Amino acid sequence: MKKKVLIVGTGLGGLSTGLRLASRGYDVTFVEKASKPGGRLNQIKKEGFTFDVGPSFFSMPYEFEELMQDCGLSMPFDFVELNPLYTVHFSGSGKKFILYKDLDKLSQQFEFVEPGFRKKIDAYLKKCEQIYNDTVQTAIKQNFDSLPAYLMALTKVNPSHLPVLLRSFWQQTGKYFSSSEAREIISLIAFFLGRTPFDTNGIYTLLSHIEFQHTGYYNVQGGMYTIVEKMIEALKSHKVSFYFNTEIVDFENANNRVKSLIDQSGKRWEADIFVINSDAAYFRGKVLKRKKYSEKRLRKMHWTMGYLTFYVGVNTKLPQVEHHNYFLGSNYQDYSRNVMRNPGVLEKPYYYVNVISKHNVTCAPEECEALFFVCPVPNLLFKTDWSDKHEIVNSILTDFSKRIGEDITNKIVFKQIFTPEDWQNQFNIYKGAGLGLSHHMLQIGALRPKNYDEKFSNLFYVGGSTVPGAGLPMVVISSKLVTERILKFSAKIT
């Protein structure tokens, strides 16, 4: 008899795990709180405009290739490489930097602010590559069965990286670069991890290797949601069932196993194996009522920042704007030190703008453009009242208009805003912390909420808040790690 698996959540973590299990002959069913699949990897399609809702690019595309190979599929979507990677605009000086992957071209951008940039970036990236090579297999792509096993693995990491471990991302860039522009731009990537360069460990400079040399960034032909659509198609070919608007709120156990999960209407969902794609810490606290994840304890954990995102359709073309753009102010250090906790920073917000219609013309009507703005903001632990969202959004739109030399405020034909409250309510993202639990050194590896349950042997977890961490490639790796555990468990219960 086929083993029945119930997966709670259709985020990338749930879908990838479902695909790995269905292709191995498991009988997979999904329940999902939202009305459509994808979780944070989602889409808004309205009035002729199509927007990516969360992720707009990703690194390490080979993790998707590994997933498809593991499931016996050829790649169902086409990658679009980002080259240049993105642009960075500073206010005040009005300087614009184009981040090329070609290091010679990149260096030409920086020589005038950071003499000797080429030599410096080579030295910096060499160290980043060494950190990447020495940690990725040992500490990231592994299941650890115990804390001692994890600590043992860490002892195998080259001790020459120890001084980096004692520095922040910002301090580590200071070992190589002296200009504020070079340090600010190179450390921007810490924001991709949902924290700032000042509270992200220097070891994460390994991300600069991924960004500039290892793979760079990719988008998907047709927009990011194509990933979800193609995965759903593949799952349906395995006769997988989906139930939307179904939120798991309770459970029933028999001895050391989960017997059923219970939804908001009281319906019981039975299976042999349960996989939770809801946040691994939040679910343990809210649904399983574990003391270690009580509300008091959850609040004390290290969460990522919130995101204020908004989706704007304009009835004009914007040739002066690239596909991926960062707009920074002139107070990077002060801003970064405050953005996690102090709503005051929103008087002069920093923001990212993605123009999806640049590379996917079908995402906007003719002579129109689809713009997606992301502004880092305090999560709901530090800013609970979002009644000022229109004020903040309008100030960003005015600032953006000034900086691109064209007033778009009177050309807006569609606008939708998501505050951290919306992110929380739509997808059960704790306190609207955009990337979930942060990659604080005490919340990674064996110290992150585990991908298997402490008490119930048939209950597993996948996604950004369990191992190895947040971001699309990490979530795909998470599906590989949890599948390994499920296969081992299944072998025992036959």
Ligand SMILES: Cc1cc2nc3c(=O)[nH]c(=O)nc-3n(C[C@H](O)[C@H](O)[C@H](O)COP(=O)(O)OP(=O)(O)OC[C@H]3O[C@@H](n4cnc5c(N)ncnc54)[C@H](O)[C@@H]3O)c2cc1C
């Ligand atoms: C604004 C933003 C921008 C981002 N940009 C990028 C980017 O450019 N590149 C990148 O790599 N990453 C990016 N990320 C991070 C990336 O989106 C996440 O790491 C990843 O999508 C998380 O996938 P997941 O499967 O772990 O969880 P989710 O996508 O959150 O999926 C979990 C699913 O479970 C459902 N669920 C939760 N609780 C229950 C329940 N009790 N019952 C039923 N269903 C439930 C939710 O509704 C959701 O659909 C971004 C995130 C945000 C918010």
